[in-house]
Each structure stands twice: as C-alpha cells, then as structure tokens.
Amino acid sequence: MLVGRLTPEGLRYEPVNACIRFLATVDGCHVVTVEHLRGPDGGMTAVQKAMVEHHGSQCGFCTPGIVMALYALWMAHPKPSVAQVEEALQGNLCRCTGYEPIVKAALAASAYGGPERAIRCWPSATR
C-alpha cells in the first residue's frame, strides 16, 4: 500500500508492506491500497496497463504489492532508470515471472500515461 504524509515539500507517498504495518503508524496519513487505483477514465492505471501488456503478472500473488511499488515509483520518476526500478522493487518478491517482464513494465509505464492526474484519480474516502 501507499502511505501519504504531509511534509514541508507537500504530500509525499511511499510504498510500505501492509502485512507488518501497525495501524497506529499511519495515523493522519492517506492510505492507498491497490483497490483504490483508477486511471483517469476509471479503468486501469498506466502502471497496471504496462504490467498487463508486458506479462508482468503470472500467479498474481505478488502483483498488488508490485503494482503499488511501481505506482509510487511512477509518481516520483515517470521515466525511471533500471537502477531506480530495481531499487523500487527491493521489497517485493516474485517467484513466477522473474523480474524481467516486471522491469520492462516499469520502464514502459509512462508510455501509457503520466502521473499528472495520479492523485486526483484516487477516489475520496467517502467512496
């Protein structure tokens, strides 16, 4: 999931492992799970489209976490280097596809759209 915190530089999001995250540590934060992601048209986000197109998901177990990690990367670095992609995926393990198609998806994500509307396309808490 992504955790958004207010910083002096604005709202900053970071991917975290939800499975070991204590609720108290996200007090006052904007918590975004993979279920919240929507593209500007209500469909898939650029990252999700790239994952599909590049066959980045096989069994699917790791896919939500990888999508969130790559989404955070895409927000911060729409056109990342391979090193930045590898660093972004350091907390995610995939046992099926290997990382090559996932890295390709990360490198190609910006071709499916930029992050300009990333925040606005997240639904509000009332949804």
Place this chain on the structure above:
Amino acid sequence: MVRGSSWPTFLPADVDDFAALYAAHPQATIVAGATDVGLWVTKFLRDISPAIFIGHLDGLKEISERTAPKFASAPG
C-alpha cells in the same frame, strides 16, 4: 492513547509527551520503523503491549552534534 485498540497503544504528541508516557510505562515497547517489531507480532504472535509509537515525532528525526560544554574540574 489509541481508543478502540484491544492493546494499550500510545501515540505521543511530542517528545515531552513521549517522555511522560515512557516514565509511566517503562515496560512499553517503543516502536519507530517497526519492520522487526511487525515480524515479532505476525510470525511469533508476540504481545508487544503496551506499545508507544514514535515514528511520527519530528523531534526525534534529527541528530545534531555540538561541542560539549567545558566544565572546570573540581579541586582535589
């Protein structure tokens, strides 16, 4: 204190609040980043309560280095 939690859980407002809470609960688990503490709970089912969460405290995000004040040694 976090209301509705089944375990005593504290989110101090600032460093002074943290000091007061820790004085009142010296056996508390102090949690900042929590990767390791999270695994204590999910893998070992360890009860970490009471827990004091300090990762949000701005007063603990910086370490500054200063020249130590000089003291005159006592005669003797």
